[in-house]
Amino acid sequence: MPSAVTGTKLHMAFRLTPHERGFYPLFTRAAENIVAAAEELTKLVAAEPSGRPVLAARVKDLEHTGDDLTHEIMVKLNSVFVTPFDREDIYRLASSLDDVLDAIEEAADRIVLYRLDALPAGISVQADVLLRAARATASAMPGLEKLDSLREYWVHVNSLEDEGDEAYRELLRDLLAPTNDASPLDVLTVLKIKEIVETLEEAADAFETVANTVESIAVKEA
Template identity: 35%
Template sequence: MSLNSIFQYFIPKDKKFFPLFEQDSANLIKLGEKLVEAVNTEDLARRKELFKDISDLEHTGDEITHQIHLELSKNFITPFDREDIHRLASAIDDIADYIHGSASRMDLYNLTIITPPIKELSNLILQACQDLHKAIHELRNLKNIRLIADSCVRINSIENQADYVFDKAVGDLFDNEKDAVNLIKYKEVLSALETATDMCEDAANVLESILVKNA
C-alpha cells in the first residue's frame, strides 16, 4: 500500500465534492440529451423550447460550479488535489457553456435546416458527457480505476472523431455553400459544437491526472 493510499484511508469520507461533481456531470447529460433532441426535431416551436431548456440547464450548471468553488474555499481537507478540483469544475462548466453556445447560435442565426454534421457532433457530445459522468461516479473510492481510464480513452477517441467530422463539414461548406452569410453561420455552429468535445477531453485529462496522483 502506498503512502498516499494510507493517508487517504484516514481522511474522512467526502460528503460535499463528490455529490456536487456527480450532479454537475449528470446535468451535462441532460444538456446533451436536450441538444440531440433539438437538432433532430423538425418542429421549430419544440426546438425553441429545447433551446430554452438548454439555457436553464446551463444556469443550473453555473450554480453547481459556484457551489464547488465555495466549498473549496471553506474546506482545508479535500478528497483530491485542490487544483484538480478547480480544473475539473472549470472543465465541466466549459462543456456546458459550449453546448449552450451551440444552441444559442442555432437559435439566434435562425438555422431551420440542421445538417448531418451538426447532428453527428451533437451525438458525439452526448456520448462524451455520458462517459464523463461514468468516470466521475467512480471517483468516490477509486476502486475501479480501469473504468475511469477506459472512459477517458473513449472521450479522447470521441474528440478525434469530432475533429474529423468538423474538418470534413467545413471543407464541404467551402466547396458547396455559395451564400457567404450561411457559410459563416454554419461554421460558427460547427466550431462551437467541436469545441464542446475539446472541453470534454480537457475534463478527461484532469481525471487522468487525478488517477496518476492517487494511484
Template identity: 30%
Template sequence: MRFSKGKKDKFSELLLNITSNLQETTKFCVEQDISNHHELQIFLENVKEYESAGDEFISSITKELNQTFITPIDREDILQLALHIDDVLDGIEHVAALLEMYSVTSLTEQMKKFLSINYQCATEIFEAVALLSVKKLQSIPAHSLKLKEHETNSDNLLRTAVKNLFATEKDPIKIIQYKEIYESLEGIVDSCRKVAITLDSIVMKNA
C-alpha cells in the same frame, strides 16, 4: 492526498450532480426535433436552464472548497475538473444560442452527429466521475481514452462538414454561419478532452 474509504464525500456528490446535469443536457439536445423558430427558442431556453443549474453547482463546489480544510483529493484538481465540465456545458449553451441567432430550424446531418458525440462524451465523463466517487481510479483511464477518441473523431467530422459545406452551399452568409456552428460544436469535444486530461492527472496523483 489519497481518498479515504467509506461513503461518498460531499465533493463527489457535487461532481456527480454536475456530470449528471451535463449528461441530461446532451441527451435533451440529441432528442430534440426542431422544425421552426418557436421550437428553436424553446430549445435555447431549456439549454439555458441546464447551464444555469451547472453554474449553481460550480458555485456550491467553490463555496465548499473555501469552507473545507481537508479534501479527498487536491482542491485544485476538484475545482479544475468541475470547471472543465462546466466549460463543456457553456459550449453547448453557446451553440444553442448560435442556432437561435442564425435561425437554424433544420439541423444538418453533421450537426446531429456532433450532438451525438457530445452525448457520448458526457456519458463517458459521468461514468468516469462515478468511478472517481467510489475510488475506482484504475478504471478511469479507459473512459479518458474514449474521450480522446471522440475528440479525434470530431476533428475528422469537422473537416468533412466544412468540406461538404463549401461544396454544396452557395449562400456565403450561410457558409459563414454554419462553419461557426460546426467549429463551436467541435470545440465542445475539445473541452471534453480537457476533462479527460484532468482525470488522468487525478489518477496519476492518487494511484
C-alpha cells in the same frame, strides 16, 4: 512517534479525506446535468425550426443549474483544507465541466438566434458525440472515489474526441471548400454554421480536458 506523524501528513497531502471526497457527488451531479443538456441538444438539432426555441430554453435552464453546481463546488473548494495540488485539479475539473455546458448552451442559443433552416448532417454527428461523451463522463464520476475504471473512461473520451474532430474537419471542408456538385451556401449562412460547428467542437475539447484531469487525479491517488 514523529515519523508516524510525518507519514500521516504525507498521506493527507496525497489522499482526499472522507470530508474532501464530498466533492465527488457534486461532480456526478454536474455531469448528469450535462447529459440532460446534451439530450436536449440532440433533439434540437433534429427538430424542425419551429420546435427549436422550447428546446433551447431547456438547455438554458440546465446551464443555470450547472452554474449553481460550479459555484457550490468553488465555495466548497475555498472553504475546505485540501492540498494545493488536488485543489488545482478540482478547480480544473469544475471549470472544464462548466466549459462543456457553456458551449452546448451557446450552440443551442445560436441555432435559434440565427434563424437557421436545415443544418448539415455533420452537426448531428457532433451532437451525438457530445451526448456519448456526457454519458461516459457521468458514468465515470462515481469511480473517482474508488478510482475504478477511470483508464477505460479516459481512452473512451479520447476516441470520442477523435470522432468529433473528424466530423468537425469534414464540416469545415464542406463549408469552406465545397465540391462542385454541392449547392453553395450563401456566405452569411456559412458564417452562422461555422460558428455553431466551432462551438460544438469546443464542447468536445472541454470533455477531453475533463478526462485528462480525471486521469491526472487517478494517477496521483493510485
